[in-house]
Amino acid sequence: MSESFAEIAWGLAAIAAEFHSRGWVLGTSGNLSAVVERDPLRLAITPSGVDKGALQADQILSIDEDARMLSSSPGKPSDESPLHVRIAKEREAGAVFHTHSVWSTMFSDLHFAEGGLAIEGYEMLKGLEGVKTHEHREWIPILENSQDMWKLADSVAEILKQHPHAHGFLLRRHGLYAWGKDSRQAKWHVEILEFLFETLGRTRSMDRIQ
């Protein structure tokens, strides 16, 4: 049985609180969405300008495929809604989660010139959908940041086509986008990618000290 909007909203608020406690969506940063209906596309999404540590399920909004608000409740959908819609469409994702963590922000800048970041050889990679061995090489594309979210959504669609096996991408000096077939899998993907960024970052820092 498919989940109701209320159940999806409750789940998003719980995940937002968890991500906030990990320091991945501090202040009003980051946003989370989940598909409520596929055709026509309808997404549940976190509102703009709300503290993710205090977000309540009844603050979650509903938007259509043009990122237009369908809810009558107060609040404004996240400015980054066009990106969520585009990823949900391009990847047929059931949920799209976006974090502003320290490590993803640092790597998005450090590796921008190469167009992405490769991570390979870690057991944790096996938590990503379709990955069967630690020998997998995960390529995480990095895009230039923009405040024009519709233009950025077009760039995202292009990158997703170029890298059909990517589980996430970074926006420069901004943060991570990851997705999954449902909220549970999208959450795992964020947790795994954030773990790998932190592991790589801490390993590099220690290498410099030694």
Ligand SMILES: [Zn+2]
């Ligand atoms: Zn953001």
